[in-house]
Amino acid sequence: MGFISRLFLQLGPASVVFKAILLSLAGIFLLIGFIVLRRWYRGRFLMRLSQRTYMIRARWNDIMSGELPCSVWRLKRLDCTIVEAILLDKIEPANPEETTKLLKLLRESGLLEMRILEARYLRGWSQRTALVALGRTRTPEVVPALAEALDSISQDTRIAAARGLACTGLIDAAVPLLDRFVSGQLRIPEPVLKNALAACCRKQPNILLNYLSQAKGADRELLARVLGELAGPESIDDLLMLSVDSSPEIRASAARALGHTRSSTTLSTLAALAADSEWFVRLRAVVSLGLLEHPGRIKPLLRAVCDPNRNVRQRAAWSLARAERHLHDILEQVIQTKDKYALQAFISELERSGAMDNVARLLELHQSDPTAKALLMEALTDGKKYLEKAALASSAAAGGH
Numbered sequence: 001m002g003f004i005s006r007l008f009l010q011l012g013p014a015s016v017v018f019k020a021i022l023l024s025l026a027g028i029f030l031l032i033g034f035i036v037l038r039r040w041y042r043g044r045f046l047m048r049l050s051q052r053t054y055m056i057r058a059r060w061n062d063i064m065s066g067e068l069p070c071s072v073w074r075l076k077r078l079d080c081t082i083v084e085a086i087l088l089d090k091i092e093p094a095n096p097e098e099t100t101k102l103l104k105l106l107r108e109s110g111l112l113e114m115r116i117l118e119a120r121y122l123r124g125w126s127q128r129t130a131l132v133a134l135g136r137t138r139t140p141e142v143v144p145a146l147a148e149a150l151d152s153i154s155q156d157t158r159i160a161a162a163r164g165l166a167c168t169g170l171i172d173a174a175v176p177l178l179d180r181f182v183s184g185q186l187r188i189p190e191p192v193l194k195n196a197l198a199a200c201c202r203k204q205p206n207i208l209l210n211y212l213s214q215a216k217g218a219d220r221e222l223l224a225r226v227l228g229e230l231a232g233p234e235s236i237d238d239l240l241m242l243s244v245d246s247s248p249e250i251r252a253s254a255a256r257a258l259g260h261t262r263s264s265t266t267l268s269t270l271a272a273l274a275a276d277s278e279w280f281v282r283l284r285a286v287v288s289l290g291l292l293e294h295p296g297r298i299k300p301l302l303r304a305v306c307d308p309n310r311n312v313r314q315r316a317a318w319s320l321a322r323a324e325r326h327l328h329d330i331l332e333q334v335i336q337t338k339d340k341y342a343l344q345a346f347i348s349e350l351e352r353s354g355a356m357d358n359v360a361r362l363l364e365l366h367q368s369d370p371t372a373k374a375l376l377m378e379a380l381t382d383g384k385k386y387l388e389k390a391a392l393a394s395s396a397a398a399g400g401h
Contacts, residue, residue, distance in 0.1 A: 049078065056082050064101065070109040084111050088136045103139055112137060119145045128160035135164030140172050147176035150186065158188050166196035174200035174207060181223075182214045190222060197226045205230035209238050221249040228253035233261045243269050248278040255281060259288025267292060271300035279309040286312055290319030298326060302333055305342040313345045321349035 056079065062068040063083065073079035084106075091102050106112045115137075118130035131149055134142040142164075149161035165173040177196055180186035186193065201207055208227045215223055224242065231239060235257065242254035255273045258266040270292075273285035286304045289297045297319075304316035320330050327350075334346045 052078055053082050064105060074109055080111065088133060091136065091138060106137065116142065116145045119149060128157055131160040131164040135167030138168050140170060143173050150176060150180060159192050162188050162192050162196045166199040169199055171200060171204045171207060178211045181219065182211050194226055198229055202230055206235055221247060224250045224253035228256035231257035231260060233263055236261055236263060236265065240269055243273060248281050251276060252281045252284040255284035255288050259291045262291060264292065264294040267294055267296050274300045274304050279312060282307060282312050283315060286315045286319065298323065298330065305334060305346060306337055306339045313342060317345035317349040320346060
């Protein structure tokens with residue numbers, strides 16, 4: 001030590017630099033040592049995990065049948081983690097009979113109750129992991145614990161709780177979400193809420209109608225959008241009421257849902273919505289009309305192909321171009337509109353769908369009608385230019401990536 005002290009005295013001001021170099025080297029060696037130690041520990045843990053997983057897999061049938069009592073592995077933390085992971089992975093694709101057996105083991109071993117306690121009393125990452133694991137069990141008894149976490153002060157925990165409720169896929173799990181949402185107490189991002197409600201209400205979307213009457217403003221529109229994705233034929237009467245709502249967002253959602261019903265009874269309503277004052281309502285209605293098989297859809301689609309909004313025109317043309325049995329008559333009627341934009345959109349869609357032989361036949365038939373022939377030729381030229389521009393833009397975007 002005396003030698004080092006004398007050396008620092010001899011170096012004078014340079015001793016500060018020398019000390020800094022020594023500290024840096026010491027820090028580097030400590031960091032390298034930590035990395036090596038961590039890799040060694042991680043490798044040892046993974047090897048042990050692999051061995052225990054193999055042993056549990058080898059005796060899985062005994063665990064399920066009860067020949068290997070829960071007391072053998074229940075108090076070993078690593079074994080509990082492995083057994084729980086296997087159970088949760090098997091629950092997702094299992095049929096009802098298998099699910100009952102898996103949940104029985106989950107309950108009898110105490111793993112389910114342990115996760116419920118962790119979800120209620122732990123905090124941070126451990127709590128969020130427990131919340132998602134509870135959701136994967138898809139059992140009603142986990143809903144109260146998940147619902148409590150929706151009131152957490154941490155947004156990450158609230159999101160984990162909503163995702164856990166979504167994983168259950170149970171209508172009971174939608175109730176705490178909807179109750180808090182309509183009362184203004186739910187504080188989670190909109191996409192998370194929409195996904196959770198869609199997952200929970202898929203089998204019974206009518207529950208959304210009860211809360212739709214309680215919600216207001218943007219909240220009501222969000223519920224209508226979820227309903228628009230899920231509603232089926234059983235909700236037609238309620239959807240017809242929503243189709244005349246004062247909110248254009250509600251009308252658009254109703255138009256979308258009516259298309260999912262695939263019912264001809266919605267034709268007149270969709271035709272009216274296709275003439276709505278808002279372009280996105282008209283667009284939703286045109287998309288839904290394209291899903292119907294009823295021949296009565298052709299007339300409102302022909303009106304829509306002349307719409308001032310390009311998106312509505314193009315979607316109407318897309319639907320008309322796929323009405324294979326009526327293509328020739330539709331093309332005649334589009335020509336009669338004398339709307340070059342409608343004709344251009346329709347011919348562009350015909351070219352995409354490979355039905356251009358209909359245009360060739362019409363050119364032959366209209367040789368004596370110079371006006372119709374001129375419209376057809378102009379639409380063909382403009383359509384070709386449009387397709388070339390689209391192809392160039394697509395290739396440029398691909399080259400940029």
